[in-house]
Amino acid sequence: QQQVKQSPQSLIVQKGGISIINCAYENTAFDYFPWYQQFPGKGPALLIAIRPDVSEKKEGRFTISFNKSAKQFSLHIMDSQPGDSATYFCAAEGGTSYGKLTFGQGTILTVHP
């Protein structure tokens, strides 16, 4: 019940295209859903996060869409750039488990110039 399932495992997009990464969770106690971005040789860094009281959150080219009834959330990267090439992780926490992030498996995004 603690799993967060992420897809796809890898994604190749052309410059200027839209990258979409999906995640699904099972634990209905989760109420905080961050996305982390990790470049090679670096630790993950928080990119954007959402609480379930809204269905969408946008920060620049990055948007999280959240569907509480389906227990799914996704990351959309608009106008994808080669500099966006990285590994993206969705995560979830909440209820009595604040501070204990449950991560998805990660998606390796490659944006071709």
Added chain:
Amino acid sequence: ETGVTQTPRHLVMGMTNKKSLKCEQHLGHNAMYWYKQSAKKPLELMFVYNFKEQTENNSVPSRFSPECPNSSHLFLHLHTLQPEDSALYLCASSQPGTGPYEQYFGPGTRLTVT
């Protein structure tokens, strides 16, 4: 130094060695974490410390021994490891409270067990 730093960045050790990983955070946080990152697997939370007290041990084998002498420093002592323990070990910190707080990660220590 800013953020979360980890040393060493790379470590190769034999199965009979004893070594330690060090993490230091310069953010004034009071919660620190150890994660294991293996290829094609989700990041696995290993240990959580809040205000120097261990509050989470995620069924980690005893060959991994954490130590948190103060809120700024976290160690992971390693002994008699197995080849399957080879991974990237990440440290993170956050400010604990009643809700979710952003976790700041260090760059990790790439551990290879031979």
